[in-house]
Amino acid sequence: MTKYAKIILELINQSDRHMTAEQLFFELKKTEPKVVLATVYNNLNTLCQEGLIRRLSMEGSADRFDKLKKHDHLVCKKCGAVSDQSFEDLTKDLEKQLGEAIVSYDLKVYYLCPECREER
Amino acid sequence: MTKYAKIILELINQSDRHMTAEQLFFELKKTEPKVVLATVYNNLNTLCQEGLIRRLSMEGSADRFDKLKKHDHLVCKKCGAVSDQSFEDLTKDLEKQLGEAIVSYDLKVYYLCPECREER
DNA sequence: ATTATAATTAGAATAATTCTAAAAACAGAG
């Protein structure tokens, strides 16, 4: 594992924001000012391929990257904010039903986050 | 509802392919040779806003558009092929648990489609 | 130290999508 890959992986694992490549790039720059956006993209791609992080493709905005630990996502339909949520009881069943053939799954639940709900 | 919006909506509702804007554009062109890609994008956006179709954002490829009828998706992790699937028993529970606050949800199950599995 | 291999950089290239301004189509009032 390369230098930058290691730091990027830590950034993702330590934060519970769901950062885009660009946001990770800015974080990374704080300690590694020489790094370049393409490097972040490259490393994110290899980390995904190696199955060390998870890519979340979002409607209407750039992909976000997340730790592996299994969980689902609540996504605000209005502002796009993402938060973690576990629908364990349900997804346990899901996994059982799906069986071996399944590689993974992605459950996104869309709602209006508290802030956006007030604005209405 | 405008002329092209109507045809696009029909194309989506009549097919069970999960077409990208570009694929829809080529379909549309068969009967409406003058239409332009931007028009397809515009109409897809308004159809989505009006809640008449559903946008599926896919990992690593362009958004696909789908009819409203509630169902889930099986996505081949390798070639990206999308097919419909209903995990009704599970998602009924999901909806019950989620309750009022929820706008919608999106469940994608990743697997290896029969073709890709053979290739291995 | 020398060479081979892999990682990073810089920046051009690409793909998907949006934006802008002009042209065309349509709809209603006279």
Place this chain on the structure above:
DNA sequence: CTCTGTTTTTAGAATTATTCTAATTATAAT
């Protein structure tokens, strides 16, 4: 009908996210 205002469509430039290519730098192995 014909004029006028509004909406839709068009053409193409612009933008955003991402990938690619080639050169450079760093790392590891001999």
